[in-house]
Amino acid sequence: MEETYSFYEDEEQEPKATDASWKVLIVDDDIEVHRATRSSIADFVFQGKGLELLFATSAMEARKLISAHDDIAVILLDVVMEDDLAGLNFAKYVREELKNRFVRILLRTGQPGIAPEKSVIVDYDINGFLEKSDLTIQKLYTAIITCLRSYRDIIDLDNANAALKTEFEMRIEAERKMAEQAQQAAIGLAIAQIIHGAKNILNALKGGKYIIEAALKDENLELIKKGWDVTKIGISRMEDLTAGLLDLSRYNQLKPEPHSLNAVVAEVLETCRNTQSCSTMNDVAIIADIEEALPLARFDYKAIHTVLMNLLSNSVDACKDKADGASGRVKMRTYLCGDDYVNLDVEDNGCGIKPEDLENIFKLFYTTKHSKGNGLGLSITKKIIEEHGGKLSVSSELGVGTKFTISLPKDRRHK
Ligand SMILES: Nc1ncnc2c1ncn2[C@@H]1O[C@H](COP(=O)(O)OP(=O)(O)OP(=O)(O)O)[C@@H](O)[C@H]1O
Ligand SMILES: [Mg+2]
Numbered sequence: 019m020e021e022t023y024s025f026y027e028d029e030e031q032e033p034k035a036t037d038a039s040w041k042v043l044i045v046d047d048d049i050e051v052h053r054a055t056r057s058s059i060a061d062f063v064f065q066g067k068g069l070e071l072l073f074a075t076s077a078m079e080a081r082k083l084i085s086a087h088d089d090i091a092v093i094l095l096d097v098v099m100e101d102d103l104a105g106l107n108f109a110k111y112v113r114e115e116l117k118n119r120f121v122r123i124l125l126r127t128g129q130p131g132i133a134p135e136k137s138v139i140v141d142y143d144i145n146g147f148l149e150k151s152d153l154t155i156q157k158l159y160t161a162i163i164t165c166l167r168s169y170r171d172i173i174d175l176d177n178a179n180a181a182l183k184t185e186f187e188m189r190i191e192a193e194r195k196m197a198e199q200a201q202q203a204a205i206g207l208a209i210a211q212i213i214h215g216a217k218n219i220l221n222a223l224k225g226g227k228y229i230i231e232a233a234l235k236d237e238n239l240e241l242i243k244k245g246w247d248v249t250k251i252g253i254s255r256m257e258d259l260t261a262g263l264l265d266l267s268r269y270n271q272l273k274p275e276p277h278s279l280n281a282v283v284a285e286v287l288e289t290c291r292n293t294q295s296c297s298t299m300n301d302v303a304i305i306a307d308i309e310e311a312l313p314l315a316r317f318d319y320k321a322i323h324t325v326l327m328n329l330l331s332n333s334v335d336a337c338k339d340k341a342d343g344a345s346g347r348v349k350m351r352t353y354l355c356g357d358d359y360v361n362l363d364v365e366d367n368g369c370g371i372k373p374e375d376l377e378n379i380f381k382l383f384y385t386t387k388h389s390k391g392n393g394l395g396l397s398i399t400k401k402i403i404e405e406h407g408g409k410l411s412v413s414s415e416l417g418v419g420t421k422f423t424i425s426l427p428k429d430r431r432h433k
Contacts, residue, residue: 039070040166041087045080045105046096046126051150055094058155064166077104084112090121091169092162094148097127109142120172122165124148211383215259215392222252222389255392262394265324266382272318272405276429279315279322279352279362280308286326286350302337302346304330309353315360315426321402322426326350328395329364329422335387336368336420359408359425370416379412399424 044055052073062069072087074080076099084090093112097105105125112118125138128150138144145168146161226249233241283306290304330348337346348366355361371379378384380400385393403410403424414420 039068040064040092040169041070041072041090042162043072043074043080043083043087043090043093045074045077045093045099045108047075047099048096049075051096051126055158058158059162062159062162064163065170076100077108080108081111084116084118084121088118092165093121093123094126095123097125106138106142109144113143120169120176122146122169124161124165126150126153208382212259212263215383216256218389219252219255219259222255223249226250226252255389259392259394262392262398265398266394266401272321272402274316274318274406276314276431277317277319277322278312279317279360279426280310280312282319282322282326283308283350283352283362285323286330289327290330302334302348304334305347305349307349307351312352312360313354314429316429317406317408317426318402321405325399325402325424326362326364328399329424332395332422333364333366333368333420335391336366336370339369340367341369341417354428355425358428360428362424362426363421364423365419365421367419370418371412371414371420372416376412376414 042059044052046052046055052075056071059069059071072083072090074083078100080093080095084093093109095105095109097103099105105127109123109125112121112123122145123143124146125144126148139147145165148157148161226245226247229245229248230242233239233245287304287306330350333348334346337348340346344367346366346368348364351363351365353361353363375384375386380396381393382397383393384396385391387393400410403426407427409423409425411423411425412420
């Protein structure tokens with residue numbers, strides 16, 4: 019390897035070596051090999067960078083050097099040093115223990131019989147194999163160039179990956195922060211609205227208290243009754259508010275099981291006929307139109323009962339608010355919808371919903387009923403239906419009436 023040789027990669031003009039350089043580790047127990055290698059590749063330049071050569075005369079020394087320099091690009095590695103497999107074991111150490119997948123390892127041996135090329139390259143993750151007896155400077159240059167190119171590409175890829183990963187992590191973090199902020203804002207808003215709702219009720223209670231105190235002074239029994247009526251309304255609204263808020267927080271863990279929607283409709287009808295709480299529905303006709311052969315759906319019975327009661331009470335309220343004074347009517351209808359859903363309509367001939375209200379009615383605490391409503395019913399309803407993987411839709415015409423439709427997934431095991 020006496021001849022001087024110069025190699026310039028893809029450059030028209032000879033590039034100048036910069037301070038930065040490619041680190042090449044030469045591991046060989048023969049000092050003469052070190053000297054010859056140094057003199058043959060001393061003037062090597064690739065992509066404007068020269069070489070920084072590091073030398074080790076044993077695998078043990080090589081371990082120390084590679085641990086101290088994690089940016090070595092190429093290792094020219096002898097096989098037989100401290101023992102027959104010292105070089106190969108060093109290669110294994112670099113890949114498996116140091117987990118260095120970047121450095122390109124070129125085996126350079128004078129005893130090819132000890133390290134058969136194919137199995138060595140596969141088993142020890144070696145990138146090239148040079149036989150000392152057959153090694154010209156040209157071959158050495160070409161091998162180093164090839165290794166440096168792939169080292170550069172691997173490093174570039176790794177940097178690009180790292181940059182992508184960082185950007186990805188930054189985005190995830192930004193999204194997480196935004197979601198957290200949105201959640202905190204939503205919690206803040208909800209708390210403000212709850213306090214607002216509670217304050218309204220408190221004012222009603224204070225009004226009752228004021229009337230009763232004045233009545234007590236005058237020993238006016240009639241006025242005491244009036245004050246007590248106001249107070250009772252306040253208490254009942256507070257009960258509704260707390261029950262509604264509890265419903266909202268409770269319906270997180272539903273237990274959907276196969277049930278008949280017809281059964282819920284029948285139970286709600288029965289409840290309306292029998293219970294005191296539905297006495298206000300007396301002026302409104304409540305009709306059921308059920309499909310007898312309705313397949314079962316999967317739902318949490320109690321939750322869907324709540325949904326139906328919420329929709330029904332809204333419809334009854336709407337019928338009472340009807341301007342033309344015509345008699346109110348609410349129809350609950352069940353039917354199969356396509357192959358996958360079982361539907362329930364709650365349709366009334368009530369006051370209908372103004373377009374500007376329609377886009378807000380599913381918002382928490384949105385109500386047009388002033389002191390008579392908390393604006394919780396539809397929020398709870400929507401939440402329950404969505405938790406079931408179902409759908410909730412509404413259509414309404416002002417002065418004509420409103421129809422809410424809930425769709426629940428059909429139970430696949432029952433035809
Ligand atoms: N069937 C309906 N007809 C007309 N308006 C309706 C109907 N259902 C709901 N709405 C409108 O949607 C609003 C929100 O309904 P939601 O059930 O969430 O609250 P609310 O009935 O006002 O109070 P709460 O249910 O907490 O007692 C109602 O205030 C009303 O304006
Ligand atoms: Mg309601």
